[in-house]
Amino acid sequence: MNSIKSKRIGSRALVYILLLLGVVFAGFPILWLISISIRANGEVFSSPPSFLPKVVTFAAYFKIFQSPEKIRFFINSYVIAIIVTLVTLFISMLTAYGFSRYDFKGKKIINMVIIGTQTVPPIALMIPYFGLMVVFKLYDTYGALVLTYLALTLPYGILMMTGFFNTIPKSLDEAVLIDGGSRLLTLFRVIVPISLPGIVSTGLYTFLLSWNEFLFALTLTKSNEMATVPIGIQLLMGQHSYEWNEMMAMSFLGSLPIMVLFLFFQKYFLAGMAAGSVKD
Amino acid sequence: MLKKKSILKNKKQILDPYWFILPAMLLLSILMLIPIIQVFRYSLMDNVITNKTPTFVGLSNYIDIIKDEVFKSAVGHTLYFTIFSVIFHLILGMTFALLLNSKYLSSGFRAVLRVIFIFPWLFTPAIIAIVWRLILDPLGIMNYILQQAGIINGIVEWLSNEKTVLQTLTFINIWNGYPFYMVSLLAGLQSVPKQQYEAALIDGANSTKQFRYITIPHLKPIILSLSILDFIWTMQVFPLVWMTTGGGPGHSTEVMATYTYKLTFLQFEFSKASASAMIILLISMIISIFYVRSQKSR
Known part of the structure; x- marks a missing residue:
């Protein structure tokens, strides 16, 4: 014992x-x-290093807030991520409705192709995208990033929303259809409200993908006015790589939206993360 | 059932599902199909974009790439980076999931720990890169701690020494990626029917045996699809390497994606870059066949 x-x-x-x-x-x-x-830059490499700042100062944060150029990085990231999330959700819901409510020719193959597109390397798309954006005069605009990010977010969004819609009994929308409602009406009046948790999960994951994207932001924009947060950090790094306190403040602010979303919507976030690899 | 048939009889309604999937199909064709055809076409020409009238050169770009010593070493670095990342992601993800699933934790404590353990995954690669550059600076905190602990003598230049840089970079990626496994495996662990463990306990199976014969078989499909997907994505790594080392020092951390990027935007060898990108795409596609199969069988 x-x-x-x-x-x-x-x-x-x-x-x-x-x-x-x-x-x-x-x-x-x-x-x-x-x-x-939250320390002065002179204290970054103090020897021996101290885990906590000797003097707490928010100077680095003030410096960022006083610089319109740096605030612009954040605005760009927010605008792009929000647009991408909304468009992805809308198109994914339409597509998922088609997949979960109908049987049609080619459904299986299309589904497999969509699963497959998740593994296409962005670096292979980069070269044609660059050409495409220059030709269509979208180079260095929000449009270039919104459009190309959809290629990354749509396959995931469609698969995930289809999974959620499949769990909703068909008898629910059939009731509306019998009453003479249109298919679109059923989708947005019946299915969408019930699958809100799934929509939140998909939306969060989409926002994260868009917020974190680096390669297309690097290659499809060139001006500082169009730079997103990750690119802004790279720019800062090149300009004054020794202002570590400011770089870290920038990094903190750049991680803040994701951390806040995560803390508030943890349950949905985890569902989205798990579904990112385990799709049914 | 009868009603469904009568709906389907209407020819107009047979088209209904296609209307729903049309916007997505259009976008994915423009953003995936056409670009892939384009990059394949580029890879068979002599230099496109810089050359006004490119001509068909067959596979010569591919041959040039495969013969290039830098590309060969980039393939080696990519494999090293990917294999060790996947293995340690799995080991760490599993360890953390098992720890979080431990019966010794209260649910509140578990929730707090889970948040902390997921944090590394929430950060943008660009931010991860500079945080670790600061920590691993020769004068940074890592060297100080390791010196105090007597693990190293003197200063180690983790990211500028060719001998340590690839391992260091892989370590950073392991730190960043394990939560993805942890979350999925934890969900999997929690879905193992309790009765199975109880039955095993009655049969006298110890916890190692329970893990081997109940937990692992239950998690196998999750582990399989996680590893394949992680292998493909890690193999395509760009931002973390680009922001941490830029492929250097020298070419000591050049991976396939940074090699392709440099060919495109530093050397303007668009056709060779397309060939290199096609090679990455082909490898991804071959592996993704396994992924699609593993998804289908579930």
Whole structure:
């Protein structure tokens, strides 16, 4: 009896030790980012390094807020991510309705192609996109990024929404159809309200993909006015790579929307993440 | 059932589903199909865009690329980066999922820990790159901690020494990517029917045996699709490498995507870059066949 008990305590201790290591591993870089962002730049490489700033200052944040150029990076990222999310959701819902409510010729093949498109390397699309955007005069505009991001978000959005719609019984929309309602009406009056959790999950994941995108933002825009946050960080890095406190403040602000969304909508976020790899 | 038939009899309504999927199909054709055909066409020409009247040159761009020593080394780096990332993502993701699923945790504590463990995945590659550049700076905090702990002597230039840079970069990617596995595996763990464990307990199976014979078989489809998808995506890595090392020092962290990017925008060799991009696309497609199959069988 005693040996079982001590074994229990032993395995409990092991779990706690591993958890503590995990917390340090996962959390330290983020705490360090914040800690550097609220100190004076002279204190970044102080020796020996201190984990907490000796003097807390938000100067780096003020500097960013006072620079219209840097605020513009954030505006660009927000505008693009919001448009991409809304368009992705709308088109995905239409497509998912078609997939979940009808049987039609080519459905299986189209479905497989959509699963397959998730694995197309962005670098292979980059060269033709560059040509395409120059020809259609979309180079260095929001349009270039919104359009190309849809290629990344739509396959995922369609598959995920189809999964959610499939869980809604067909008898629900048939009731509306019998009453003479149109298909579109059924979709937006009946199915959409019920599948709100799925829509939130899909929307969050889409927003994240768009917010984080780097390659197309790098190659399809060139002016500072069109730069998104990731590109803005790269620009800052080239301009004054020694102002680490400002870079970290920028990084913190750049991660803030995702962190806030994550904390508020954790359940939906996790559902979206799990569905990102496990689609039914 | 009868009603469904009568609806389908109407010819106009047979077209209905196609109207619903039309916008997506149009967009995906313009954004996927046409560009892929285009890049394939470019890869068979002598230099497009810079050359006004490009001519067909067959596979010579591919031959040039495959013969290029830098490309060969980029393939090697990509494989190293990808294989170790996938293996450690799986190991760490599984460990964290099992820890979070432990019966010793209260649900509140578990929720807090889960948030902390997911954080690395929420950051943009560009931000991950500069945070780690700061931490791994020769004068940075990592060297200080490791020196104090007696693990290293003197200063290690993690990201500018050719001997350590690829490992370091892979480590950063492992840090960034494991939560994706953790979340899916945790969901999988929680869906294992409790009765199976209880039955195993009655049969006298210890926890190692339970893990081996109940947990792993249950998680196998998830592990399979996660690993294949992760392999494909990691193989295509661009932003993290570009922002952390730019493929350097020298070509010591050149991966297939940075190699292709440099051919395009630094050397303006659009046709060669297209051939290189096609090679990445072909490898991705071959592996994705396995992915689609694993999805279908589920």
